[in-house]
Amino acid sequence: MRIVVLSDTHGSIDNSILKISQLKDVDIIIHLGDNVKDAINLKEKLGIEVIYVKGNCDFLGEKSDEEKIISLNNKKFFITHGHLYDVKKDMNKIFYRGKELGANVILFGHSHVPTVVKYEDILLLNPGSPTKPRIGSNKSIGLIEIKNDHIEGEILALE
Structure with missing residues (x-):
């Protein structure tokens, strides 16, 4: 199974669509x-199922859970x-919230800084931002692959 992970698109998804x-x-x-509107547009343009949560810049009109x-x-x-x-x-x-929930994978954004860490057999992945990277990082998205019960995560640079 291959899962693309995005965050912090802030209204611009063209480079993400190209990479995906x-x-x-x-x-x-x-x-x-x-x-959240970007998530809906991704589904319409790519025809791939999209699961999404709202962030701190998604306002009252957008309906979605925060987690x-x-x-x-x-x-x-x-x-x-x-x-x-x-x-x-x-x-x-x-990390401790994910551990408490029994998660194998914890996905988050917000910082615009790509991160992939495996700790105590839990994969934590922040895909960074495809539009507004921070702290010297590149524009990016994440990719998770699950094969034979093994989980791997990586960051894919855009442009």
Whole structure:
């Protein structure tokens, strides 16, 4: 199973659409907020199922949860934007929340800084931002592959 992860698109998805179109066998897209409308547009333009949560820049008109627990390929995913867990400071709160929930994978955005860490057999992935990268990072999205019960995450630079 191949899962594309995006966050913090802030109204611009053209470069993400181009990159996703180049990838093979994408099963699902997960959008971690800061423009829920972009998530809906991705589904319409690519014809791939999109699961999404709203972020701190998604306002009252956008209807979505701020966090979700989903199961994909027998793996439990905790998805959230990250602002509720102070991820710009560190990953402690989000890690322990995911651990408490029994997550195999924790997905978050908000900081615009790409991160892939495996700790205590839990994969934490922040795809960064395809529009407004921070702290010297490149524009990016994330990719998760699940093969034979093994989970791998990586950051894909755009442009």
